[in-house]
Amino acid sequence: MNDIRFFLDVSPLRDFAWTGIPIVTAKIARYLLDTRPEATIFYYGPDVVLPQFVAVAIDSAPGGYLRALIESDTALAGSLDDALRGDFIAVGLFPNIKPVHRVFDIELVIIHDLSSILLPEMHTPESAVEHSQAHMRDVATSDLICCVSNATREDVIRYLGARPERVFVSHLGCDHVANDTGALQSSDAVPPYVVALGTIEPRKNLMLVGNFIRSRPQVCDEIAFLFIGRRGWGAQFEELFGDIMRMPRCRDRVLFTDYVTEEQKQRLLRHARFAVYPSLFEGFGLPVVECMALGCPIITSRSSSLVELGLDDTAYFNPLSLGDFSRTFGLMQTRTALDEERRKLSHELIRRASVFTWGAFVRRIMDRVEETVATLPAAKPSTRSSSSRRNRRRAIA
Amino acid sequence: MTLYYSVRTRKALKERLGRLPLGLPHYSYGIVCGKFLKLFRDMEIQTVELPMPEIYPSYRSVGPRSLGTSKPVHLMFKAFDEFRLLKGAYNIAHVAWEYSNLPSFDRMPQFHSKRTHPLNDYVFALGLVDEIWVGCSFTRDTLLREGLSNVHVIAAPIDLPQRPVRSAGNESVLLDDAMLTPVQSVECARPSIVRAQAEDPAPTLGEGLFLRITDCKFRGGRVFLSIFNPHDPRKNPGPLLAGFQRHCQRHRPNDHLIVKILVDGKYNTLNDVLRVILPRRCRESLWSFDLMDCENITLVCGFMTDEEMDKLYCAADFYLCTSNAEGQNLPLLEAMARGVVPISPATTAMADYVTEDNSIVLPANEMPVYESAASAYGLFDARWYEVSTKDVTLGIERAVSLDGRALQAKRAAAIQTVGKRYSSAAITPLVAQRLSAIKETLGSDPELRADQHSMAAVQ
Numbered sequence: 001m002n003d004i005r006f007f008l009d010v011s012p013l014r015d016f017a018w019t020g021i022p023i024v025t026a027k028i029a030r031y032l033l034d035t036r037p038e039a040t041i042f043y044y045g046p047d048v049v050l051p052q053f054v055a056v057a058i059d060s061a062p063g064g065y066l067r068a069l070i071e072s073d074t075a076l077a078g079s080l081d082d083a084l085r086g087d088f089i090a091v092g093l094f095p096n097i098k099p100v101h102r103v104f105d106i107e108l109v110i111i112h113d114l115s116s117i118l119l120p121e122m123h124t125p126e127s128a129v130e131h132s133q134a135h136m137r138d139v140a141t142s143d144l145i146c147c148v149s150n151a152t153r154e155d156v157i158r159y160l161g162a163r164p165e166r167v168f169v170s171h172l173g174c175d176h177v178a179n180d181t182g183a184l185q186s187s188d189a190v191p192p193y194v195v196a197l198g199t200i201e202p203r204k205n206l207m208l209v210g211n212f213i214r215s216r217p218q219v220c221d222e223i224a225f226l227f228i229g230r231r232g233w234g235a236q237f238e239e240l241f242g243d244i245m246r247m248p249r250c251r252d253r254v255l256f257t258d259y260v261t262e263e264q265k266q267r268l269l270r271h272a273r274f275a276v277y278p279s280l281f282e283g284f285g286l287p288v289v290e291c292m293a294l295g296c297p298i299i300t301s302r303s304s305s306l307v308e309l310g311l312d313d314t315a316y317f318n319p320l321s322l323g324d325f326s327r328t329f330g331l332m333q334t335r336t337a338l339d340e341e342r343r344k345l346s347h348e349l350i351r352r353a354s355v356f357t358w359g360a361f362v363r364r365i366m367d368r369v370e371e372t373v374a375t376l377p378a379a380k381p382s383t384r385s386s387s388s389r390r391n392r393r394r395a396i397a
Numbered sequence: 398m399t400l401y402y403s404v405r406t407r408k409a410l411k412e413r414l415g416r417l418p419l420g421l422p423h424y425s426y427g428i429v430c431g432k433f434l435k436l437f438r439d440m441e442i443q444t445v446e447l448p449m450p451e452i453y454p455s456y457r458s459v460g461p462r463s464l465g466t467s468k469p470v471h472l473m474f475k476a477f478d479e480f481r482l483l484k485g486a487y488n489i490a491h492v493a494w495e496y497s498n499l500p501s502f503d504r505m506p507q508f509h510s511k512r513t514h515p516l517n518d519y520v521f522a523l524g525l526v527d528e529i530w531v532g533c534s535f536t537r538d539t540l541l542r543e544g545l546s547n548v549h550v551i552a553a554p555i556d557l558p559q560r561p562v563r564s565a566g567n568e569s570v571l572l573d574d575a576m577l578t579p580v581q582s583v584e585c586a587r588p589s590i591v592r593a594q595a596e597d598p599a600p601t602l603g604e605g606l607f608l609r610i611t612d613c614k615f616r617g618g619r620v621f622l623s624i625f626n627p628h629d630p631r632k633n634p635g636p637l638l639a640g641f642q643r644h645c646q647r648h649r650p651n652d653h654l655i656v657k658i659l660v661d662g663k664y665n666t667l668n669d670v671l672r673v674i675l676p677r678r679c680r681e682s683l684w685s686f687d688l689m690d691c692e693n694i695t696l697v698c699g700f701m702t703d704e705e706m707d708k709l710y711c712a713a714d715f716y717l718c719t720s721n722a723e724g725q726n727l728p729l730l731e732a733m734a735r736g737v738v739p740i741s742p743a744t745t746a747m748a749d750y751v752t753e754d755n756s757i758v759l760p761a762n763e764m765p766v767y768e769s770a771a772s773a774y775g776l777f778d779a780r781w782y783e784v785s786t787k788d789v790t791l792g793i794e795r796a797v798s799l800d801g802r803a804l805q806a807k808r809a810a811a812i813q814t815v816g817k818r819y820s821s822a823a824i825t826p827l828v829a830q831r832l833s834a835i836k837e838t839l840g841s842d843p844e845l846r847a848d849q850h851s852m853a854a855v856q
Contacts, residue, residue, distance in 0.1 A: 118451045129513045132514050136515055151454050158482065158525060161515070280452050302458045303453060303458065304453075320449065320452075
């Protein structure tokens, strides 16, 4: 049996606000700490990061904690170069864009979506080019490519010419927190509101919700709109919705929270009548699964990976069609008007979301890595020098 | 059969899903698309536009229309790097390509700036689609040489005028109400006027355009027309302008050249064209030509309606084309459809339809594509065909020396060529044949390529 060491790039954890990719990184790190602590090495750039600090960060101090400790050298424990010395199969796990290439015996990259290639207009030009180039390079230099949805897998094979046998799917998971939907929904003190989810950026297509309100301002008499999401790039909330917020009927009924913590988000979603997620294109659609897991009914785009998340067909709309959105919104409004109906729907969504777990997500990755390692000839013990390591053999032809 | 199509470019999508303004890169795909849509309407084929086919996980997600049992066809009118497939559908790309080979990462240096997007490798991009439609045999042959298959020549249809085209010979001057109607939406200027107004070089409005044509004809001159996008490095305006100017200076001072410049007057104005863009294009092709020094050339820019364009074509005697390479050359064909005689090289797309029977053929030399044009695509070792100023002058002289009968014969042949090969009546059977073959294949072969793309997920 080959001795395996897992090298996880924890650079995504430098972000101050943990959404999406930092969360995925944290979940992989937690899994490795739980199941293979001795065989796990975390690294950040050229440095190895002490696992105890990673553990504290992912369990109780997300955000700037780890970054501060790394930047002050407190959390560092030698170089990646040194950690690579030894007789083992080095498996590099890259939760996002690869900062290094062909350093490990086996390299596995997670590709979340190809929006920078397929929808470059939804990114800043610099970011689109940078990510497009990175995806091309990553696919060319990786032994295994994990896509977070079938839609992304198909795009990676088609548009990047990846060999299908190297590309596999592992759907992301979500945290399944204890639910007491009955108690939460009976709150008469909370006015009915709909949550619109998503960072304020063009790809999230929040303009569709704006156009809906513009076309039917009377909807604000029945229900308020709460936009939850951090500021991104492009036209921001005030520009997108300024005119609506000046409409007498909609004033104080269309609100924007900016970034909220996970806890705050969960509370807001639990109290919402339902949520809307009109994104044009997603790699997976984590916010949708999070809503489902919290029992919050949601309507979302019939696009990209979102159809893989298991909502009823009536919960999907064409994100380019205001008419379709209005129809779907109206249906969900009717469906959730009665507490009893909404509660039933909540329970059903929680059940459906239960298939998406972080454990299953990482297990599929680890299984695939181990399958690949098993196909290799047993490692011949030898002490690799720094120079020979640069020429580590490619594990897979 | 439901036929989906997509045409909006990434830039247009960014600008709120609008259409690209006249003259900006790839705008001609929109023109070609419009011509096919008209044809499909006439053929009673239902079409649905998909602004962003890439967002749908399957054609079934597009909407209720796609709930039928048969797989739809998705026809793209887009530049190669903007190809976006509709998953599960039969994807066809209608493309224009004018050079002798395609950009490919196999031939590009490792750090070339075009290696930033996978579809900048045009051979790879074309390999993604199930079928390719092109506007001419030259493009088809180029693609086949690159190893691509299922390439069909299905050119954009050209409208034939409803009313009879005027006769040749001693025609009367066309001074009628139509010629006096101002063309409000365009700017037009003679370069010398711009020079005279150097302090305030605002071009005049288009109301003078047809009066100039009428004036030219009153004085016994011939009207020449040329239409091109000055941003496009292929158009080779240096020999066109210099050759015409030389002709006027030597032989016929009353002849007049109308150059319809495809810029919208907003993103680029006529002043930009005169002072920056055309001089740059002339320099690139190693011509130094002073645009300020010619009374016989009128430059027009801005959007003209179909009626105005029709009037402009019908007022012209000859269409002057010096382009180094073309994928179909719609303005030239539209002019021919109205009996305007081309003075053009018979290379690339024009090789399909420009002959001595219907045109004055200009000799052209095969040359390497110059660097600024080739680098825009990451193109290596490509060739195109250049005409010289001297040959343009000689071609024009040959044209004006044609007697009435010879001119009439060429006009009739030009109209006949377009009618036979490019009219709706000519293109309809080609389209019908392809769609029928596709339908048959989709119906009979469950392992069709469209299906092969639908790869099962490996969990």
